[in-house]
Each structure stands twice: as structure tokens, then as C-alpha cells.
Amino acid sequence: MNIVVCVKHVPDATADRRFEDDATVDRVGVDGLLSELDEYAVEQALQIKEKSGDEGTEVTALCVGPEGAVDAVRKALQMGVDKGVHVSDEAIAGSDAIATSLVLAEAVKKIGDVDLVVCGMASTDASMSVVPPMIAERLGLPQVTLASVIELQGDQIRIKRDGDAATEVIGATLPVVLSVTDQTGEARYPSFKGIMAAKKKPLETYALSDLGVEAEKVGLSVAWSAVEETTERPPRTAGEIVTDEDGSGATALAEFLASKKFI
Amino acid sequence: MSEILVLVDHVDGTVRKTTNELLTLARRLGEPSAVYVGSGEAPVEALKKFGAEKIYVVDDAEIKGYLVAPKAELLQQLVEKTSAAAVLIPSSGEGKEIAGRLAIKIESGLITDAVDVEAGASGPVTTQSVFAGSWTVQAKVTKGTPVITVKPNSAAPEEAAGAGTVEEFAPTISDAAKAAQIVASQPRKATGRPELTEAAIVVSGGRGTGGDFEPVENLADALGAAVGASRAAVDSGWKPHTFQVGQTGKTVSPQLYVANGISGAIQHRAGMQTSKTIVAVNKDEEAPIFELVDFGVVGDLHSVLPALTDEVTKRKG
Ligand SMILES: Cc1cc2nc3c(=O)[nH]c(=O)nc-3n(C[C@H](O)[C@H](O)[C@H](O)COP(=O)(O)OP(=O)(O)OC[C@H]3O[C@@H](n4cnc5c(N)ncnc54)[C@H](O)[C@@H]3O)c2cc1C
Ligand SMILES: Nc1ncnc2c1ncn2[C@@H]1O[C@H](COP(=O)(O)O)[C@@H](O)[C@H]1O
Numbered sequence: 001m002n003i004v005v006c007v008k009h010v011p012d013a014t015a016d017r018r019f020e021d022d023a024t025v026d027r028v029g030v031d032g033l034l035s036e037l038d039e040y041a042v043e044q045a046l047q048i049k050e051k052s053g054d055e056g057t058e059v060t061a062l063c064v065g066p067e068g069a070v071d072a073v074r075k076a077l078q079m080g081v082d083k084g085v086h087v088s089d090e091a092i093a094g095s096d097a098i099a100t101s102l103v104l105a106e107a108v109k110k111i112g113d114v115d116l117v118v119c120g121m122a123s124t125d126a127s128m129s130v131v132p133p134m135i136a137e138r139l140g141l142p143q144v145t146l147a148s149v150i151e152l153q154g155d156q157i158r159i160k161r162d163g164d165a166a167t168e169v170i171g172a173t174l175p176v177v178l179s180v181t182d183q184t185g186e187a188r189y190p191s192f193k194g195i196m197a198a199k200k201k202p203l204e205t206y207a208l209s210d211l212g213v214e215a216e217k218v219g220l221s222v223a224w225s226a227v228e229e230t231t232e233r234p235p236r237t238a239g240e241i242v243t244d245e246d247g248s249g250a251t252a253l254a255e256f257l258a259s260k261k262f263i
Numbered sequence: 264m265s266e267i268l269v270l271v272d273h274v275d276g277t278v279r280k281t282t283n284e285l286l287t288l289a290r291r292l293g294e295p296s297a298v299y300v301g302s303g304e305a306p307v308e309a310l311k312k313f314g315a316e317k318i319y320v321v322d323d324a325e326i327k328g329y330l331v332a333p334k335a336e337l338l339q340q341l342v343e344k345t346s347a348a349a350v351l352i353p354s355s356g357e358g359k360e361i362a363g364r365l366a367i368k369i370e371s372g373l374i375t376d377a378v379d380v381e382a383g384a385s386g387p388v389t390t391q392s393v394f395a396g397s398w399t400v401q402a403k404v405t406k407g408t409p410v411i412t413v414k415p416n417s418a419a420p421e422e423a424a425g426a427g428t429v430e431e432f433a434p435t436i437s438d439a440a441k442a443a444q445i446v447a448s449q450p451r452k453a454t455g456r457p458e459l460t461e462a463a464i465v466v467s468g469g470r471g472t473g474g475d476f477e478p479v480e481n482l483a484d485a486l487g488a489a490v491g492a493s494r495a496a497v498d499s500g501w502k503p504h505t506f507q508v509g510q511t512g513k514t515v516s517p518q519l520y521v522a523n524g525i526s527g528a529i530q531h532r533a534g535m536q537t538s539k540t541i542v543a544v545n546k547d548e549e550a551p552i553f554e555l556v557d558f559g560v561v562g563d564l565h566s567v568l569p570a571l572t573d574e575v576t577k578r579k580g
Contacts, residue, residue, distance in 0.1 A: 013510075014529055017394040037511070098366060098373065121511065125394075128375045129356065130363030133331065137364040142442035143331065146356050148504070158446065161330075162504055164355045165274050169447040170330050176443070182494075182511045183504055224372030224406035228388065231399045236541075236555050241548070244562025250570030253542065254578065256558040260540055262464065262486065262519050263578050 001057040004108055005045040005118040006135075007038040007076050009069035010125040017125070023227035024094050024220065025125055027066065034072040038120035039187035042076050044180045045118045046188070048152055058082045060111055064092060064103045070203070077198035078190030084203040085111060091208055094220025097126065101134035103218060106211040108139060115155075119179040121146055132179040142172040148183035265348035266317065267293040268341060270334070270361070271310065272353040276301055278309040280461045281353045283420035285413055286313040288380045290423060292387050293348050298341060298432075300326060300334060311427030313420060319432040326436060330443040331357060335364035337434035342369050342408055344432075349387055351380070354412040362412045371407025378417045378516070378537065387411060395510070395529055396536030415460040416516045451505060454490070459506065462489035464519045465538070467508055469493035469531075471524015471545065471564055474501045478568035479523055485575040491515065491535075493525045509534035523564045527552025544568065 011017050011030035018026040034042075042061065049057045061076035063069050064087045073084035087107050095103070108114050117139075119132040129146075136143035147159035147170075155174040160167065162183075190198070208215055216222060242252045257263050267289040272279045282297070289295035297315040299305045305320045319341060326333040338350060338361065350365065352358045354376050366373035379390035387409050391400045403409070459465065466488045468479035476490070483490045492502040494509060508515055510533040520538035525531060527543070527550055535541070536555065543552045548561040560567055 013395070017397070019398065019400075023400075096372075097363070101363075101367070124510070127393075127510070128363075129359050130366075130373065130375060133360040133363040134367055137332075137335070137367045140439055143360070144443055145330075145360060163357060166448045166450045168330075168445050168449070170443055171446040172443045224366070224370075225374055225402055225404045225409075227400055227402045229401040231401075233392075233397055233399055236557075238554075239541075239557040239559060241553055241556070241559040241561060243548070244560050244567050247566070247570045249544070249560035249562040249567045250574055253544075253558060253560050253567070253571055254574035256542070257519075257575070258578060260519070262540075263575050 001049070001052055001054055001115045002111070002113050003045050003049065003057065003059045003116045003118060004062050004111055004114050005041050005059060005076065005081065006104055006131070007042065007061050007063050007072045008035045008120070008123045009033070009063060009065045009072035010035040010123055013124050019230040022094070022220070023230050032068055032071065034075040035120060035124045037122055037124055037182060038072070039079070040180050040182050040184050041118045041120045042079050042081060043187035044150060044184050046080050048116065048150070051152070060085055062104065062107055062111070063087070064100055064107070066093065073203060074198060075190070077201045077203065078194045079188055080194055083201055085206060086203065087206045087211065089208040089215070091215035091219050094223065095218045096223040096225055097128050097130050097134060098224050099218040099222070101131050101138060103208070103211065103213060104131065105135050105138035106213050107206065108135070110206070110211055115174045117141070117177045119177065121179055121181045132177050136177040139177070142176045144170050144172050144176050145179040147178060147180045150178070150180065150184065265293040266296045266345045268338065268345065268347045268350045269295055269297050270338065270350070270352045270358070271297050271299045272355070273299070273301060273306065276303055276306050278306050279458070280420065281415045283313040284415070284418045285351045285353065286310070286315055287418045287421045288413060289351055290314050291380065291382050295425065296345065296347070298338065300337070305429065307427050307429060311425050312422055314423040314425040315427050316425045318427055318429050320429055321432050321434060328445050329441045330445060331360045332364060332440035332443065333436045334361045335368060336436055336440050337432070338365050339368040340434050341432065347408055349409040349411060352410070352412045354414045359412050362410050366410045369408055371410055372404030373410045374402055374404060375412045377411050377413045380411060380413060392537050395533035414514060414516065456483065457487070457489045459489045459491055459513050460515055462515070462517055464488035464521070465491045465508070465515050465517045466521040466523070467491035467493065467525060468496055468523050469525030470495040470499070472496065472501070474499060475565070476501060478565060478572070482521070482568050482572045482575070485572045485579070493531050522552050523568060525552055526550050527555060
């Protein structure tokens with residue numbers, strides 16, 4: 001089996017994330033890392049490989065992003081994927097989800113004969129959860145997305161999906177685009193052995209021209225949506241904090257709620 | 264005026280509040296056309312009441328067994344037929360996926376998770392809340408027919424009688440769109456409480472409950488609120504995942520959010536930081552949740568909540 005796992009490099013969510021003057025996300029001033037939610041995708045890709053018992057199964061980590069984004073691929077290699085592909089090109093800077101999904105879809109085609117594209121449920125910066133269905137749309141593949149449980153038997157995949165109104169079981173025949181939630185189970189840490197082994201694993205870098213994507217189709221200037229303004233929300237003004245003593249806390253809180261007309 | 268397509272969110276024909284909000288927003292942009300995909304009688308009166316001028320009724324017999332893709336196809340066909348000026352879709356997991364596929368199909372820009380939509384000089388201008396609610400972004404679509412997903416509680420629904428002209432619409436669904444099948448479906452158990460994302464008040468519990476959600480639920484019921492949970496509470500098996508508030512759970516934006524025994528991790532904040540009023544009960548005065556609150560009580564939730572519940576019940580008479 002041939003598995004591609006899409007990993008995004010994102011600004012650390014626990015750091016002070018900001019916008020640049022051109023309203024793109026500051027990806028320089030803030031430390032970047034492999035999007036936490038894509039670790040679950042890597043984990044599931046590896047588990048699928050391990051369960052398949054097929055020696056020939058190969059997992060490729062694919063990342064679209066600037067030079068430094070290769071760290072996300074390296075982390076995936078350390079966790080155990082077999083090879084890495086990093087698509088990096090000046091022209092891609094500032095791309096929206098529409099353009100990013102185009103580059104990802106073309107890269108998947110270039111990797112070739114892919115049975116399974118595995119994605120995270122959302123990137124921790126953009127958090128749109130649209131790239132996986134967009135890749136499916138572009139590749140004309142079924143999407144089995146937001147999976148909390150995954151079962152694969154031969155070329156049949158079944159997932160559990162916690163929908164808004166119902167929990168559903170979704171079924172499809174490979175090849176498919178799969179996205180997984182953080183309910184699928186903790187991701188493994190790279191072992192010392194994994195970190196050493198990663199250094200010898202193949203890691204290719206593609207430019208847009210390698211994928212046959214025209215530079216005019218991607219990037220900030222051709223994005224189909226534009227940010228007009230970004231404003232940092234003023235920090236919430238410190239509220240009143242009381243310490244509960246013999247029930248005084250409940251009374252004070254009830255007073256507050258009444259003053260706000262909640263009771 | 265141009266038509267604004269609104270994908271109707273409903274459960275077996277009962278229109279959800281989000282739909283009324285979307286129709287209200289659509290009126291700012293043009294003439295709202297509701298797109299009802301379902302079986303049986305369409306909820307015409309409910310949609311008219313919030314301003315639907317047209318109601319496209321799509322029989323879902325050929326659609327409901329499949330995931331997302333058929334709905335994107337039918338919306339594409341409706342956009343082409345009506346030359347709509349924008350498409351508004353509820354910002355749920357499914358809604359965003361439909362929107363993503365639709366945007367590619369109609370080669371149009373996409374904005375997800377809007378918390379407000381206004382008419383601008385050159386099309387709709389949206390407001391989004393990003394980076395766990397710490398930044399606000401104004402954006403617009405620059406190509407094609409704007410596809411916008413809107414979060415629950417983004418507008419106060421306003422009634423306005425619409426013509427509600429019903430038009431049956433029969434889309435052509437490709438075989439490719441039927442490749443991901445819904446093999447089984449287990450409807451969510453009704454809790455008898457308001458829907459988490461729609462509720463005006465949310466009362467949540469975290470690890471600090473120690474697994475006993477009764478004080479949290481009793482307070483919620485006294486306030487007529489929905490119950491939420493932190494991931495720690497969900498991971499411990501105390502509440503199903505559908506209760507989870509945060510980055511990988513639901514985003515809520517109620518008038519009042521009450522966090523109990525929740526520390527206030529960034530991933531939790533991501534799901535509740537835009538709540539209008541925030542209060543917390545936590546026994547640790549250093550808990551980061553207190554940085555967010557309008558009012559906080561340092562104390563044990565097991566004694567504070569029951570006393571508060573009594574007080575609320577008493578005052579409500
Ligand atoms: C990828 C990823 C995604 C995540 N997504 C989410 C998400 O969607 N939602 C989410 O909530 N978290 C999420 N998390 C987890 C998040 O980082 C925190 O671990 C989690 O929110 C902590 O839950 P908690 O506040 O209930 O528990 P804790 O952090 O353990 O806090 C418990 C609090 O309860 C207080 N307490 C204890 N006993 C009492 C008592 N008797 N009375 C009053 N207070 C008491 C303590 O002082 C403490 O502040 C995610 C994490 C990751 C890595
Ligand atoms: N630039 C990227 N490179 C690789 N994978 C990506 C990229 N952007 C998004 N993805 C994948 O798509 C998923 C959803 O992203 P999003 O739609 O941005 O929330 C992520 O979890 C990744 O698996």
C-alpha cells in the first residue's frame with residue numbers, strides 16, 4: 001500500500017501568535033512545529049501500515065510550506081514514516097486553502113499510485129478543516145473525514161464520525177482521502193532510534209515546476225479571498241475574583257449573575 | 264436584488280436556530296433563498312418567518328445516504344441556475360466540508376467560521392475570530408460567488424416575513440459523489456437541554472469535577488443552560504465527546520459561560536473565549552481561567568455549585 005500523510009508546519013499555539021503587516025500569519029517571529037493535530041494523522045498512517053502486515057507498504061509525509069517547514073517532515077520521519085516530500089517555492093507564500101489544496105493534490109499525483117491520503121482534522125493555525133475535502137474534490141476521490149475510529153479490511157475502509165446530529169459509520173473503497181481527529185488515540189513520541197534512523201531516510205524537495213503547477217495559480221496575490229484588516233483583541237479586563245468562605249462565593253456569584261440579568 | 268443561498272440546517276424538518284441567524288444575515292446582502300434538503304413536508308412557514316423569499320426544496324432520497332459530496336454538487340447547480348451573489352452555510356464539521364468542495368467546484372473564494380457578515384462595497388465583508396479568539400480578522404472574497412460558513416450565535420435572529428415561494432429542485436448527482444456511503448447512523452440522544460452551540464448559557468465541567476457532573480448539571484438546569492466539558496473530562500470518560508468545548512470539540516459563543524474545575528488551557532479557550540460573559544469556579548487561584556473571567560470564585564465546586572444552584576432556584580422563584 002502507498003500512504004501519504006499531509007503534515008503542516010504551524011506557529012506554536014502556546015506562543016504569542018500574530019499577523020504580519022500584509023495580514024499573513026507571522027511564521028518567522030513565532031517558533032514553528034508540526035501541527036499537533038497532524039501528529040494524530042501520522043500515528044494513524046503508521047498504525048495502518050503496521051496492521052497491514054504488508055512489507056511493501058510505504059508512508060510518505062508531505063508538507064507544503066516555506067524552507068523551515070521541513071522540520072514538520074523531519075518530525076514525521078522521526079516518528080517512523082518512510083520518506084518525506086517537502087514542496088517549497090517562493091510563489092506559494094500567502095496561499096489560501098484553495099491554492100494549498102491544489103499544490104497538495106498535485107504532489108499526491110506526483111508521488112503516484114496513492115491508496116490513502118491521511119490528513120489531520122484541522123490545522124492548528126488556520127483551523128478550517130477544508131483542505132482534506134478539497135484534496136478529495138481535486139483528486140476525484142471519496143472523502144472519509146473526521147474519523148475517530150478507523151478500520152481497514154483489504155480495500156474497504158470504515159470510519160466512525162461524530163457528526164453534529166448523529167454518530168455515523170462511513171464506508172468507502174480505496175483510494176480515499178481520510179482525515180482523523182484527536183479521538184483516534186495519542187501519537188507516539190520519536191524514539192532515539194527513530195531520530196537516528198530519520199537522518200538516513202529519503203527527503204525530497206519539490207518546486208512548483210516539478211509538479212507542473214503554474215506560479216500564477218498560487219500565492220497571496222491570486223488568493224480568492226483577502227484579509228482586509230487584522231486587530232488584536234484587547235485583553236479581557238481583569239474581572240472580580242472572590243474567595244469562597246462558608247458559602248460567600250455562591251452568594252457573590254449569584255449577585256453578579258443577577259446584576260447581569262442572567263437570573 | 265440578487266439571491267443569497269442559505270443552506271438550511273434542520274433535524275428531520277425542524278429548522279435549527281442557526282438557520283434563522285443565517286437568513287437574518289442573508290437579508291443584509293440580498294434576497295434570502297433557503298435551500299432545504301430533506302424528505303417529507305418542507306418547513307415553509309418557519310423559513311418564511313425569517314425572511315426566505317424563495318425556498319428550494321430538494322428531495323434527499325438520493326442524497327442522504329452519502330457524505331457531503333452530493334450537497335456540494337446540488338449547491339453548485341443552484342448557484343449556476345440562480346446566479347446567486349453568495350452562499351451561506353452553517354459552520355459545522357459537515358457545513359465546512361460542503362463549503363470547501365463547493366468553492367473548488369464554482370472556482371470561488373471561501374471564508375470559514377465567520378462570526379459576522381456585513382454588506383460591503385464589493386460584496387460581503389466577514390468578521391472572524393482567530394488564534395484562539397485573540398485576534399479579529401475582517402475579510403472578503405475576491406473571486407467568484409462568495410462561499411461563507413457562519414458560526415452559531417453570530418447574529419440575533421430577526422423575524423421578517425418573506426414570500427417563501429416554494430420551488431422544487433431536482434439536482435443531478437454524479438456517481439463519484441456517492442463514493443463515501445453512510446453505512447450506519449446513530450442519532451444523538453436528546454439531552455432535554457439546549458443544543459451546546461446554540462445555547463445562551465453554557466455550564467461546563469472539567470477534571471476538577473472528579474467525575475461527578477451532578478453539581479454542574481443541576482446548575483445548568485437551574486439556569487436553563489447547556490452542559491459542556493473539557494477534554495480532560497471527556498478523555499476520562501465522564502462525558503461523551505459531543506460535550507467537549509475547545510479546539511477539537513465545539514466552539515461556543517454564549518451570553519454566559521460558566522467554567523467549573525477547568526484550568527483554562529489554550530485549547531479549551533479556543534472554544535469559549537468569545538463568550539460574552541465568563542465566570543469560573545476553581546479551587547486554585549492561580550488557574551489561567553481566571554485571566555479571562557468577568558467574575559471568579561476561588562473555591563471547591565462541590566460546595567459552591569450546589570449553593571449557587573439553590574440561590575438561582577430561589578431567586579427565579
Ligand atoms: C491537540 C490538542 C487538542 C486539545 N483540544 C482540547 C479541547 O478541544 N478542549 C479542551 O478542553 N481541551 C483540549 N485539549 C486539552 C487541554 O490542553 C487541557 O489538557 C484540558 O483542557 C484540561 O482540562 P481541565 O481544565 O478539565 O483539566 P486540568 O487542566 O487538570 O484542570 C483542572 C482544574 O480543576 C481545578 N479543580 C480541581 N478540583 C477542584 C474542585 N474540587 N473545585 C474546583 N476546582 C477544582 C484545578 O485547580 C484545575 O485548575 C487539547 C490538547 C491537545 C494537545
Ligand atoms: N500546507 C500544508 N501542508 C501539508 N498538509 C496540509 C497543509 N495545509 C493543510 N494540510 C492538511 O490538511 C489538514 C486540514 O487543514 P485545514 O483545512 O487548514 O484546517 C491538516 O491537518 C493537514 O493534514
